[in-house]
Amino acid sequence: MFRTRITELFGIEYPVLGGCMQWITGPEFTAAVSNAGALGIMSSAMFPTQEEFRAALRRLKGLTDRSFAVNLNLFPALRPIDNRLYAEVILEEGGVAAVETSGHRPPEDIVAMLKGGGLKLMHKCVNVRHALSAQKAGVDAVTLFGYEGGGHIGDVSTLSLVPRAVDVLDVPVIAAGGIADGRGMLAAFSLGAEAVLLGTRLLMTRECPISGLVKENLLTAAETDTVPLLGSVHNTIRVIRNQAAEKAAELESAGADFQDILAIVAGSNTRSMLERGEVDLGVLACSQSVGIIHDIKTVREVLTEMVAEAEAIARRLASADRV
Ligand SMILES: Cc1cc2nc3c(=O)[nH]c(=O)nc-3n(C[C@H](O)[C@H](O)[C@H](O)COP(=O)(O)O)c2cc1C
Incomplete structure (x- = not known):
């Protein structure tokens, strides 16, 4: 079993x-992920x-007695987000092991507020410059998210980003982007990461609360079936890649009005x-x-099989004179 500063921290x-x-x-x-032995992030x-956030947090606390985290979203959003309001609830309610910020640099006042309340902080970003400024701001760990991953990406692949971050950061690094099995996990550890963060792999789990049709559709997709939008x-x-993504890509490359693209990529359609x-x-x-x-x-099953596969590869490599 892999023990790291991250497994200890959380x-x-x-x-x-x-x-x-x-x-x-x-x-x-989130509770399902934490109950399975990882750190769920709501x-x-x-x-x-x-008040809706408070109710959700109370519900989560009722569903698990394991550690979990809450994400504060710093990406540009259609509905402006005042993360101070969520931070207040987190401090008032207690029971949250860590707060993850993702997107831009974590705001100093929120970092101070949460750290003052004894919370552990993580920041997820797509380049080393932002990782260094998050470390300077006082976070306890940084997730480096590579180009191949699902969601808001930067320009650098996980394979290049993670070791570069490990070389310059003192806080533990979590690797994200393109990791979906034990091979990816062990590769991330080889690069110096102390944990992996999974998105897409967890979409295709029994507990994931999305339509089975969406899961089945993803199972048929190849590595070439994704597309970067909104660059x-x-x-x-x-x-x-689906009809909505192709339409949005077409409008984007034709230089269409952003409102027309937005009508397709709006969160309400995704929901x-x-x-x-x-x-x-x-x-x-x-x-x-x-x-x-x-x-x-x-x-x-995803977690146990991933760790077992990573351990088996590590053993095989250690005893082999030929990879
Ligand atoms: C369907 C989906 C929705 C996501 N939503 C968010 C989000 O709201 N906030 C965020 O910080 N990251 C979001 N992400 C990114 C994930 O948290 C994670 O960083 C990413 O999926 C890891 O890469 P992987 O998909 O290659 O495992 C999302 C990812 C997916 C697949």
């Missing part, structure tokens, strides 16, 4: 974090008001797609690793 069984996923990582799925941006507005997201199984209705963040995911398992 008191988790596996060196794995379940990535925050909008409309998906509510209380139930999305706060799913809950538009302080023209410096907010690139990697999504699964309906996930709930109703209309696989072409909206855009869905998805990793190139979708090409190596071939089955729907429980979260615990």
Whole structure:
């Protein structure tokens, strides 16, 4: 079993974090991930008001006695987010092991507020410059998220980004982007990461609360079936190739009005797609690793098999005189 500074920091069984996923990582799925031995991360941006967020947090606490985290979203959003309101609830309610910020540099006042309340902090970013400024701001760990991953990506692949971050950071590094099995996990450890964060792999689990039609559709996708969108507005997201993504890409390359693109990529379409199984209705963040995911398992099966595979490869490599 792999023990690292991250497993110790959060008191988790596996060196794995379940990535925050909008409309998906509510209380139930976050608890499922934590109960399976990883660190579940609940999305706060799913809950538009302080009181809805408070209710979700209470529900999550009732569903697990294991460590979990909450994500504060710093990406540009249609609905302006005041993360101080979520931070207040986190401090008032207690029981949250860590807060993850993702997107821009974590605001100093929120960092001070949460650290003052004894919370552990993580920041997820797509380049080393932002990782260094997050470390300077006082976070306890940084997730480096590579180009092949699902969601808001930068320009650098996981294979180049993670070792570069490990070389310059003192805090532990978590690797994300394109990791979906034990091979990816062991590769991330070889690069110096102390945990991996999974998004797309967890979409195809039994507990994941999205339509089975969406899961089945993803199972048929290859590594070439994702597309980066919204690069023209410096907010690139990697999504699964479907009718909505192709239409949005077409409009974007034709220089269409942003409002027309927005009508397609709006979160409300994604939400309906996930709930109703209309696989072409909206855009869905998805990793190139979708090409190596071939089955729907429980979260615990994903984790145990991933660790067992990573351990088996490490043993084989250690005893082999030829790879
Ligand atoms: C469907 C989906 C929704 C996501 N939503 C968010 C989000 O709301 N906030 C965020 O910080 N990251 C989000 N992500 C990114 C994940 O948290 C994680 O960083 C990423 O999926 C890891 O890469 P992988 O998909 O290659 O495993 C999302 C990813 C997916 C697949």
